[in-house]
Amino acid sequence: GQQLNQSPQSMFIQEGEDVSMNCTSSSIFNTWLWYKQDPGEGPVLLIALYKAGELTSNGRLTAQFGITRKDSFLNISASIPSDVGIYFCAGGLGYKLSFGAGTTVTVRA
Amino acid sequence: DTEVTQTPKHLVMGMTNKKSLKCEQHMGHRAMYWYKQKAKKPPELMFVYSYEKLSINESVPSRFSPECPNSSLLNLHLHALQPEDSALYLCASSQVKAGGQGGELFFGEGSRLTVL
Numbered sequence: 603g604q605q606l607n608q609s610p611q612s613m614f615i616q617e618g619e620d621v622s623m624n625c626t627s628s629s630i631f632n633t634w635l636w637y638k639q640d641p642g643e644g645p646v647l648l649i650a651l652y653k654a655g656e657l658t659s660n661g662r663l664t665a666q667f668g669i670t671r672k673d674s675f676l677n678i679s680a681s682i683p684s685d686v687g688i689y690f691c692a693g694g695l696g697y698k699l700s701f702g703a704g705t706t707v708t709v710r711a
Numbered sequence: 712d713t714e715v716t717q718t719p720k721h722l723v724m725g726m727t728n729k730k731s732l733k734c735e736q737h738m739g740h741r742a743m744y745w746y747k748q749k750a751k752k753p754p755e756l757m758f759v760y761s762y763e764k765l766s767i768n769e770s771v772p773s774r775f776s777p778e779c780p781n782s783s784l785l786n787l788h789l790h791a792l793q794p795e796d797s798a799l800y801l802c803a804s805s806q807v808k809a810g811g812q813g814g815e816l817f818f819g820e821g822s823r824l825t826v827l
Contacts, residue, residue, distance in 0.1 A: 644801050644818035690753055701753030
């Protein structure tokens with residue numbers, strides 16, 4: 603698959619804080635998806651983006667599809683303990699999804 | 712709860728065994744996928760079926776053999792695997808959008824495979 607650069611690799615956050623993570627690529631994508639994966643589980647879809655410039659919210663989550671179609675960010679507002687997990691970005695072209703390496707989020711209570 | 716169901720949840724097999732992983736979805740999706748995921752790594756695409764036909768094979772070794780008996784079922788037959796094949800195997804499904812786009816993928820909980 604194509605290379606996606608996801609950052610940060612990991613983060614410790616205080617409960618109640620807002621956090622942000624992003625993905626960049628040298629290639630354009632038709633879709634950007636954000637997933638969360640808990641240990642021993644499959645990835646769960648959080649947000650799907652289909653248009654360049656699109657800004658979409660899902661509860662405390664907000665994500666944007668970059669105008670160049672080569673990047674996306676995810677914001678989590680007012681972190682809570684259940685936000686712990688690994689977050690993956692994925693860029694879609696045809697049937698292929700290219701995944702970022704993941705951002706591991708740990709919440710300090 | 713995921714609407715993509717995978718069985719078994721855990722599988723331990725020897726290198727000479729033949730086993731199968733099964734996946735079922737009832738969302739009416741016409742694209743189904745197999746991914747392989749190693750610990751602390753992102754999922755890696757193995758196969759894609761579109762309208763029950765194999766659409767993508769990401770140069771996967773022949774010891775992995777996919778099968779799509781109908782639009783709701785996807786199997787992965789395993790034979791003569793190696794210890795390095797131990798991983799979480801994820802099934803996913805999606806709608807087929809215009810222009811052959813896969814859309815949003817919905818994953819199952821995975822089958823944890825250990826090859827001894």
